[in-house]
Amino acid sequence: MKVDTGFLESLRLGGEFDARLCMNCGTCTALCPLGLEILPRRLFRHALLGDRERVLGESEAIFSCLLCRLCEANCPAGVHIAENVRSLRVVLNGEARGLAEA
Amino acid sequence: MTGRKIGVVVCQCGGNISDYVDTEKVRAEAAKEGDVVSTQVQMFACSDAAQQAVIQEIREKKLDGIVVCSCSPKLHTATFRAMAERAGLNPYEYTQVNLREQCSWAHTHDRAAATEKGIRLVRAGIAKTALSRPLEKMRVETLPQALVIGAGIAGLRSALALSDLGISVHLIERADRPGGQVRRWGTLFPNDKAGKDLIEDLVRRVHERDNIQLYLGTELVERSGRVGAFSVKVRAPTGDLISLDVGAIVVATGFEPYTPAAGEFGYGLDGVLTLPELKELLAATPGPLVYRGRPVRSIAYVYCVGSRQPAEGGTQRTYCSRYCCSATSHLATVVTGLDPAVHQFHLFRDVRTYGKYEALYERALKGGSVFLRYSEEDLPTVVREDGGLVVRIHDRLLAGEEVEIRPDLVVLVTGMIPRANDDLVRNLKLPIGPDGFFREVHVKLRPVETVVDGVYIVGTAQGPKNVAESVATALASVSKAGALLLKGYVDLDPLVARVDPTLCEWCGECQTACPYGAIDEVEYGDRHIAQVNAVLCKGEGACVPACPKAAISVQGYTNEQITSMIDALAKEVA
């Protein structure tokens, strides 16, 4: 994958996305009642590294999330997982709009 | 039989010895030796009660030699020498035989053989004691003056603290200005003080002191003398030699940043800098980071460059340089402070922002830095492609997937290496560790002392350290030097080499063999002979086998003593 700093900037602008403290332990993945494997840790890593294609490619998972916060309540690093998922939705919406306009 | 009156104490060490060695049999056999007039077995020879019993025996039987057969001499030589002294015996008429580490603990499977070996070891100890002579400690004067070599932060701080104690200081610095590396770095972790300000404050205080003399552009060229009274010569920039007399020497000669080889992580390519280069760039440019006229939007740091290398080859750089994880995390926060939009990628092996510096790592993370881990077996690469820098790394958190970064700058986080100082090493006879830094006597208990008494190593000359650690060792050396110099004298062990002037024909072999420079050539009548500087001699005996005339021996371990010990060990065998 290639780091896309432009995408990193749109993540920043998109809102509150902040997964820097994620240490990739996988607690969230293990707890997810929907069994969303990519969420949140893999996805967060892709986002942190500015992997635009991969993040956009996971829109289904991003929009399936129930925002139940089971993972967030148990995250040892205190990552605001639900907030992050929400801001990823904002970014995805923005990108989709951009595509439609283009 | 020599007519000596020797006492033997066999210790059981509460079973540590007596479980595997028949201590009563050892005692009985010892009693049969010619010069032995008293024997006893003790449960714990080192206990107060046992020592009291032995002291009484020494006095009553008027013993002139004592052998304690117990544990390693490393543990209790001082204890039993003091006991002998309290009993009125010369402490060097005491011999320790190691029945524990070298006998019972080594042969737990065979009591008979262990006992047999114990008997032989004790016989050897008795034989050595029979030929012992009373020796006196050497009391020598110390001068309340010190030489500090190197005026980096460690040397400056040592000088001020020595001066506080009333010890006059000659502070010599090879460069033409004081301050060492710290002056170059701009803002320092952990408290954002500028290195230059720290240094200038110390230098101002040094200049205010009447009892500190700072010599710039000056190096040590010669050292002689001994602990408490060294004579040194230093060369001033004019070429003049200045002679100084000092009681102690503090070596604060620092480190050098590692310079990567051409091509190492792209070093040499436009836009690839070392951490020192970036620190200097930042210190020189106010405002957001600009490189070659272009604003810097993204940086990739490659950690551990030159540190933590595989153990192959000559000098080993297996060590962690300690300062760099903290310095780089801190630097990232400085960069973010100047322009929060700069993207920063840290390619690390392990994050070692130990202790309180962990806060720096967290600050860097929160500031937006992204950390990617690499392993020693799979290094990141740095190349130039299509007019830009490209860094590739296999991200462990993405199961080894290749991540490609195109940063404006690549910063190689270079470690510390020892400074080249061959002349100094030769002049001071400083021991060097396998990593090339100066070596202390004991890593835990004597961290600033060297095998050369009165010569201390501080700061990064001893090994990688940050400023706080460098200063801590600088102050430690001041407490050691203060204890030595303010008392006014020092008592030295007399177990040193001695030359028989009637046998010596001065060939210089002993001088070549001596690692401490303790042998001088002197005139003796119309001849030249070797003379041992008893204060420099460590009594290790490298000179003894080197002498073709058997003219040199170590007191307390003479050739006769060693030969008689071998005879006693091999009795009935040979």
Ligand SMILES: Cc1cc2nc3c(=O)[nH]c(=O)nc-3n(C[C@H](O)[C@H](O)[C@H](O)COP(=O)(O)OP(=O)(O)OC[C@H]3O[C@@H](n4cnc5c(N)ncnc54)[C@H](O)[C@@H]3O)c2cc1C
């Ligand atoms: C890029 C970088 C950034 C750093 N940032 C920080 C930081 O932010 N915070 C922190 O705590 N630490 C930091 N450090 C570590 C810090 O630089 C060292 O801890 C400190 O410099 C050690 O001081 P020193 O006196 O031991 O050695 P040095 O600074 O190397 O000083 C040694 C002095 O001895 C002199 N000298 C050498 N040989 C002789 C000789 N034969 N005769 C006379 N003089 C001699 C030298 O000229 C020099 O002036 C950093 C290091 C690097 C490389």
Ligand code: SF4
């Ligand atoms: S539980 Fe928290 S720290 Fe662990 S992987 Fe998930 S988001 Fe990251």
Ligand code: SF4
């Ligand atoms: S402090 Fe960090 S960068 Fe420096 S050598 Fe140690 S682990 Fe590597």
